[in-house]
Amino acid sequence: MVIIGGGPAGLSGAVALGRARRSVVVVDSGEPRNAPAHAVHNFLTRDGTSPAELRRLGREEARAYGAELVDARADGVQRTDDGFAVRLSTGSVVTGRRLLVTTGLVDELPEVEGLRERWGVDALHCPYCHGWEVRDRAIGVLASGPRAFHQALLFRQWSPDITLLLNGQALPEAEQLELLAARGIKVVEGRVERLVVEDDTLVGVELAGGSVHALEALVVGAPVSVRAGLLVDLGLELAEHPMGMGLYVATDASGATSLPGVWAAGNVTNLAGQVITSAGEGLWAGAQINASLIADDERDALEAYRAAR
Structure with a gap:
């Protein structure tokens, strides 16, 4: 299982999948949107925590459940017979049966000095x-x-x-x-x-x-653009936000995109979501991905059982 993006959504997804005893790799380029902010707010019990500290705590928690954290940029994604292969800026490749994209967005600030x-x-x-x-x-x-x-x-x-x-x-x-x-x-x-x-x-x-x-x-209220180039390369078409906020990655109720095997969570799909919202969406997507993997495991086990008989 590969997660691209190590913010609140990605790390929450990693914790959910790690606790479900799944093998998880989180790829993160270390460029969070909220890095300039002094603190995170409206996050119950974490109000006033700096974004950097929240990220540090989240990474520590994800590691505690077995997630592997890779500090790199995801430069490309390809489908394989077993799922996906993600090419990293380090030159290495990580693979997984499912893909969760939590890459967030970028604020397109107007050109005003200072x-x-x-x-x-x-x-x-x-x-x-x-x-x-x-x-x-x-x-x-x-x-x-x-x-x-x-x-x-x-x-x-x-x-x-x-x-x-x-x-x-x-x-x-x-x-x-x-x-x-x-x-x-x-x-x-x-x-x-x-x-x-x-x-x-x-x-x-x-x-x-x-x-x-x-x-x-x-x-x-600057326009925003989602970091979804990898998904576009896979064939995803971005949707126009119903509130006129720009383009975004549309998902169904489970967090799944229109691309088989690919989920999305956080600001890449919820342009107005706050930190706690993104964390919750990452948790939900992680749980739904685990359910889809369980369905695969059950199918494979049944096929093997029938073949053995």
């Missing part, structure tokens, strides 16, 4: 992940897609001081502007050129023309 350096610190994307930490502060919502209007209204729950920065996009419709005004949300036109940082703290954004709008946090 944004990438503040990402995960005071440039944020999710109110449930970071809203509490910036409550009652001056928060700007940078328009970088169709969801900015809804994000501004959503973050209003955490602070009365919200500004929608249109960043060159068109003004919202009259009815939307009325709702923003009713909620006390300011609207600022003009393109955002850079983040203004003093003493390693965000203090505002500079607009085209040189004016500065004071802020203490910036929300960016």
Whole structure:
């Protein structure tokens, strides 16, 4: 059994399969999406744990149940008579009867000077992940897609001081502007050129023309792209997300993709899932993969039994 991706989903799947006494290899390139964040939140009993520490604990737990962890990038996947062969960046190959892909996604940040350096610190994307930490502060919502209007209204729950920065996009419709005004949300036109940082703290954004709008946090609902190239190479077609968030890997209720023998879990299939959600989905996919392997084992045993008779 091969798992590609060693985040919460992949490691949870490895624990589930390891506890089911399956042979598991986890391939991980060490590039987690949440690496810049100071802490993980909404994870019961782990709230405030750093992503690196959570990953360390998860790897330790997976190893305790026999999982083999390989620090490498998966460069290619091929079907074999027995399942799959995964070619690694180290030049070696690992094989398994089933494949679980938990490679996550990448945030496609707009080109604003200083944004990438503040990402995960005071440039944020999710109110449930970071809203509490910036409550009652001056928060700007940078328009970088169709969801900015809804994000501004959503973050209003955490602070009365919200500004929608249109960043060159068109003004919202009259009815939307009325709702923003009713909620006390300011609207600022003009393109955002850079983040203004003093003493390693965000203090505002500079607009085209040189004016500065004071802020203490910036929300960016950037488009995302899933790390699903390996699955596309196997013939999978990515699906359009029903909420307009981009392309994603569609699965059935068990976590299985349309490719026989291939499952997916975590952000690669749930674009809005948080860490605890991804962990739960990895556990579920691991259990369903084990059930499919049991079915194979039963079939093989029955065939061998009949042949012996």
